[in-house]
Amino acid sequence: MHKYIIRRILQFIPMLILVTIVVFGLAKAAPGDVLSGERLDPNIPAEVYEMRREALGLNDPIHIQYWNWVTTVASGDFGTSMQYSGRPVADLIASRxxxxxxxxxxxxxxxxxxxxxxxxxxxxxxxxxxxxxxxxxxxxxxxxxxxxxxxxxxxxxxxxxxxxxxxxxxxxxxxxxxxxxxxxxxxxxxxxxxxxxxxxxxxxxxxxxxxxxxxxxxxxxxxxxxxxxxxxxxxxxxxxxxxxxxxxxxxxxxxxxxxxxxxxxxxxxxxGLGQLFLTSITNRDYPVIMAINLILAVTILVGNLLADIFYAIVDPRIRYD
Incomplete structure (x- = not known):
């Protein structure tokens, strides 16, 4: 059983990489970003928004944006929210x-x-x-x-x-x-x-x-x-x-x-997270959207592992080693 659990945990690594690619790709495939749309102040020059977009890295090549995001997530940092005045995404999620x-x-x-x-x-x-x-x-x-x-x-x-x-x-x-x-x-x-x-x-x-x-x-x-x-x-x-x-x-x-x-x-x-998720989608707050999607994916992966472990508890005929 212990060997099986270790193997399954190791299998999480490529699966998580694939999940991050899918989550990031879907988020970026959506039109616009947090600095576009009718809700922006028309009195502010477009150059100001463009400078802000550049500072947030939204103009970087897509692979650079993915690498920057996935490396910060791997270190336990989900980045900062674009909607909530730069508040850490981890704090927003932890509060809900x-x-x-x-x-x-x-x-x-x-x-x-x-x-x-x-x-x-x-x-x-x-x-x-x-x-x-x-x-x-x-x-x-x-x-x-x-x-x-x-x-x-x-x-x-x-x-x-x-x-x-x-x-x-x-x-x-x-x-x-x-x-x-x-x-x-x-x-x-x-x-x-x-x-x-x-x-x-x-x-x-x-x-x-x-x-x-x-x-x-x-x-x-x-x-x-x-x-x-x-x-x-x-x-x-x-x-x-x-x-x-x-x-x-x-x-x-x-x-x-x-x-x-x-x-x-x-x-x-x-x-809860549902309210935060819908609000983030409306405002195109991609760091929050991607973080919540990633949490849901990891939850399902862990749930599958727990199901396999409970199999052996309920049915003694099932053995993994």
């Missing part, structure tokens, strides 16, 4: 990333807490009224866009019922201790359930399908013939094997949630 992490973890917890039990129960009660209801909910969850689900949740649970706040991450400054924790939790409920809706629906279907497939296997029939209890067969044999494909999805899920939070954070005006 934990909000997005909290939101993604909350959405992931909602997904696992709802999808796996319902998927298991649906498989054990195949073609029952509950199974049909869960299937209908899953299809609706997959078909409903995040922004629509978010607006509907705000209208019902914030405006009509008044149970949860509709925007932000805290109600007021100066909160601390348990009061701050509970306030943040209340602000996470609506965006968290909205972000986790599609994943919950997808995991319910996967869990049900895998449980039904494993239940029809020969080793399950053998376990039942040996007189094992239904709970032992269900949780010790069926569930453990059915979770293997689910772990594959979980390896990618956190990165998917981080990227999916962009729309959700916009709908709920939640101060």
């Amino acid at each position: 990333i934990m909000n997005t992490v909290y939101l993604s973890l909350f959405a992931l917890g909602v997904t696992l807490a709802i999808a796996i039990p319902i998927g298991i129960y649906s498989a054990s009660r195949k073609y029952s009224l509950f199974d049909y209801g869960a299937t209908t909910f899953a299809f609706l969850g997959l078909a409903t866009p995040n922004f629509f689900a978010g607006l509907l949740a705000i209208y019902i649970f914030a405006f009509i019922l008044g149970w949860f706040p509709s925007q932000g991450s805290v109600s007021a400054p100066g909160l601390s201790g348990i009061e701050l924790f509970l306030d943040k939790l209340r602000h996470l409920v609506l965006p968290g359930f909205t972000l986790g809706l599609a994943s919950t629906a997808m995991y319910m279907r996967y869990m049900r399908t895998e449980m039904l497939e494993v239940k029809g296997s020969d080793f399950i029939r053998t376990a039942q013939a040996k007189g094992l209890s239904n709970n032992s067969v269900l949780y010790k044999h069926t569930l453990r094997n059915a979770l293997i494909p689910i772990i594959t999805l979980l390896g990618l899920e956190f990165g998917t949630l981080l990227s999916g939070a962009i729309i959700t954070e916009r709908v709920f005006n939640y101060p």
Whole structure:
């Protein structure tokens, strides 16, 4: 296992290089830059903007710009923001990333807490009224866009019922201790359930399908013939094997949630990476855009590694050494 982990970490190097090339290339392929567009002051001479563009290195050849960016990133410096008056990109991300992490973890917890039990129960009660209801909910969850689900949740649970706040991450400054924790939790409920809706629906279907497939296997029939209890067969044999494909999805899920939070954070005006990312795109703040994209890519790579490691934990037959 240790050798395999080392090999996978070494494989990150060429993959990260490729990711940096793609991220940088996509950012530079977009038209214009932070010093172009209608929002600039027409009273300022164009020469001033050109001098600023030269100072920022925006007129350098593309390979020089890439080299300058990737070397600063390799040293742990994401550069400075063009939009926020030269503020370090790392500071901007650090001030918001934990909000997005909290939101993604909350959405992931909602997904696992709802999808796996319902998927298991649906498989054990195949073609029952509950199974049909869960299937209908899953299809609706997959078909409903995040922004629509978010607006509907705000209208019902914030405006009509008044149970949860509709925007932000805290109600007021100066909160601390348990009061701050509970306030943040209340602000996470609506965006968290909205972000986790599609994943919950997808995991319910996967869990049900895998449980039904494993239940029809020969080793399950053998376990039942040996007189094992239904709970032992269900949780010790069926569930453990059915979770293997689910772990594959979980390896990618956190990165998917981080990227999916962009729309959700916009709908709920939640101060996370998603809001920063959209604002940076609007203002063509390429250092921030590239840094966030790189963080998302690394998150997905690490998630894949963790999925492979959990394979061996769930299924003892899997060995990497």
